[in-house]
Amino acid sequence: MTTRLWAILPAAGVGRRMGSAVPKQYLELASRTVIEHTLELFVDHARIAGVVVALGVEDGYWEATAYATHPKVRRAPGGAERCHSVLNALAALDGQADADDWVLVHDAARPCLRLDDLERLIDGLLDDDVGGLLGIPVRDTMKRAGSGERIDTTVDRSSLWHAYTPQMFRLGLLRRALHEALEAGDLVTDDASAIERLGLAPRLIEGHADNIKITRAEDLPLAHFHLQRQGRI
């Protein structure tokens, strides 16, 4: 059986830091929702066998999206944290995906992912023993804060990267890694952290800095700008 690739979109967050009444993945971005922009790249990608979106149990927005009934997209119940949502989405592939298949976990809140970055990630990791993720090297001087928002120390930035998504790992390995992290009470904030807990070293693949995560209100117009510059809106 040839190894297949599946996309996992954690989309069950409430967007506290965004401070909007509507969860940020459903905010309007150039006449479509954020999640529809994010989904398009994966649904239209010939190498992606299927997409699982992890949705909040109270999600009342998904059914109105253009992908609610798309044959390539299925849903899974989100969880309390992102790591729970990802684990639930992996379980939704039971019976269809194999343990050696690749899963690409990508935040629904990152609509500006470029096709060439996605291709570079896939091509760069298909023969990798561990897997990896997109990221960018840190550009600013980094400070570690002490008490009272005073600088405790300046951190050597020469080997620091921002971790982005997609993060790409074999389904069986990621499932085991997340289970072990949760059993240890470690609510890992990204998928690579779970893999690192196993003593493995995911590969960092440099992408574009415009693959931003919409987190705060000021990120939405920035995402609009990036999509416009990419010629996608």
Ligand SMILES: Nc1ccn([C@@H]2O[C@H](COP(=O)(O)OP(=O)(O)OP(=O)(O)O)[C@@H](O)[C@H]2O)c(=O)n1
């Ligand atoms: N329990 C959760 C929490 C987050 N996510 C998803 O994980 C991605 C990254 O999470 P984040 O940016 O933190 O989103 P929120 O948790 O919604 O934001 P906040 O922390 O501000 O509430 C988002 O696509 C979000 O929908 C998820 O699927 N399940």
Ligand SMILES: C[C@](O)(CO)[C@H](O)COP(=O)(O)O
């Ligand atoms: C997965 C992630 O986007 C990598 O930077 C990040 O860890 C998500 O963190 P959040 O707190 O759930 O936004």
